Amino acid sequence: MSVHNVLVAPVVTEKSTVLSEAGKYAFEVAGSASKTQVKEAVQKAFGVTVEQVNIMNVRGKMKRYGKRPVMQTPWKKAIVTLKPGDKIDLFGNA
Numbered sequence: 001m002s003v004h005n006v007l008v009a010p011v012v013t014e015k016s017t018v019l020s021e022a023g024k025y026a027f028e029v030a031g032s033a034s035k036t037q038v039k040e041a042v043q044k045a046f047g048v049t050v051e052q053v054n055i056m057n058v059r060g061k062m063k064r065y066g067k068r069p070v071m072q073t074p075w076k077k078a079i080v081t082l083k084p085g086d087k088i089d090l091f092g093n094a
Contacts (some may be wrong), residue, residue, distance in 0.1 A: 006033045008032070010090050025084045025090075027073060031076050038078045042088075043073035049083040 010016075011026035019026065029038055035053040042050050056079075060072035082088070 001030065001033065001037055001041075003044050006030055006037050006084070007045060008075075012066040012090070019079070020047040020088075020090075023084060023086070025080050025088050027078050027080065029076050029078045033076065033078070035078075038080065042080050046088045048079055048086040048088060051083050052081040054081075 006029055008028040008030060012026055013026075015016055016026040025042075027038070027042070033041075033055075035055055038053050038055065039050045042048065054076050058075050060074040060079050062069050064070070
C-alpha cells in the first residue's frame with residue numbers, strides 16, 4: 001500500500017485538536033491498514049518520527065433520512081504519537 005492509500009484524511013475535532021497539543025494526531029486510515037503501515041505512511045508524508053500508533057474501528061451510526069433509518073459506513077481511526085519536538089502542520093500555518 002502506498003502512503004496515499006493508507007492515510008485517508010486527518011480527523012479534525014475538538015478532541016483531536018487538544019490531542020495535537022500533546023503531540024498526538026488523529027487520522028482516518030484505510031480499513032486494511034496495519035500499525036506499521038500507518039507509521040511508515042506518516043513518517044514519509046510528514047517527515048516526522050512516530051513513536052506509537054493506536055488503531056481503533058469506529059462503528060457506523062444510525063441516522064434517519066425522513067422515515068428511513070440508514071447505517072453510516074464504519075471506518076478505521078489511528079492516533080499517532082510523535083517524538084517530542086516533532087509537529088505536523090495540518091492547516092498550512094507556517
